[in-house]
Amino acid sequence: MIDGLAYAVIVVSLVVGVGIIGLAVADRRPLTLLAYGLVTVEAAALIQVLVAIVQVVRGERPDEPATFVGYALTSLLAPPVGALWALSDKSRWGTGAAGVAALVLSVLTVRMLQVWG
Amino acid sequence: MEGGTSPGRRSGPARTSSGPGRLLVLVYGIFALSATARAAVQIATKFDEAPLAYVLSALAAVVYVCATVGLARSGPGARRLATVAVTVELIGVLVVGTISLAQPDDFPDATVWSGYGEGYGFVPLVLPVLGLLWLRHTRERA
Numbered sequence: 001m002i003d004g005l006a007y008a009v010i011v012v013s014l015v016v017g018v019g020i021i022g023l024a025v026a027d028r029r030p031l032t033l034l035a036y037g038l039v040t041v042e043a044a045a046l047i048q049v050l051v052a053i054v055q056v057v058r059g060e061r062p063d064e065p066a067t068f069v070g071y072a073l074t075s076l077l078a079p080p081v082g083a084l085w086a087l088s089d090k091s092r093w094g095t096g097a098a099g100v101a102a103l104v105l106s107v108l109t110v111r112m113l114q115v116w117g
Numbered sequence: 118m119e120g121g122t123s124p125g126r127r128s129g130p131a132r133t134s135s136g137p138g139r140l141l142v143l144v145y146g147i148f149a150l151s152a153t154a155r156a157a158v159q160i161a162t163k164f165d166e167a168p169l170a171y172v173l174s175a176l177a178a179v180v181y182v183c184a185t186v187g188l189a190r191s192g193p194g195a196r197r198l199a200t201v202a203v204t205v206e207l208i209g210v211l212v213v214g215t216i217s218l219a220q221p222d223d224f225p226d227a228t229v230w231s232g233y234g235e236g237y238g239f240v241p242l243v244l245p246v247l248g249l250l251w252l253r254h255t256r257e258r259a
Contacts, residue, residue, distance in 0.1 A: 066161075078147070094139045
């Protein structure tokens, strides 16, 4: 893990998540904007995991390897799967749930930093 | 409120997974996932350190999974599963929360429900209350 990158991922996830929740509160559902936001979150998660893989290949090791791998996989899968499932409900609550799914990445990133050591 | 019964649909209890339920199920899903992962790691790597806490972690994980499945699916069976799971969850967080504060020695390592879920922003305490209210609300909107 690179601290600066992790903080950037946290910020991206927070901005997108809170932004989507804001759209939900305003009862708006701009699908293109939502797609851009969610793809950005997924890209951030992917970059972070790829960087961690490179670090491991170079010989670095997380303090808690099993837990870290679990979080890394979850960070790739949970936000997009959660957001897509949430958006299949057409109400503003579905939009808001997609925002929460994006926020999950920031929580997971905090935990990944902790277990990396 | 959105998510009501659409005109062509058979009357009956409203789906617990639409409207606000979508958000509720998502949060339950997150807790199911994290509680399951946490319990699995605890039991696999250091069960001897705090057996009681880890067994309770596993119980909490099962309860969250059942609540998620029960709320996400529709039908009387799913509703019953959700009601039982959410009720057990509420009792669990109250009992474990109280014991963890009264007898901290029994809990050398934390569970989701320790200190009424303070490690998770008290969401574990609020969630079952919202879950029961939501189950009642969707039942009455038949």
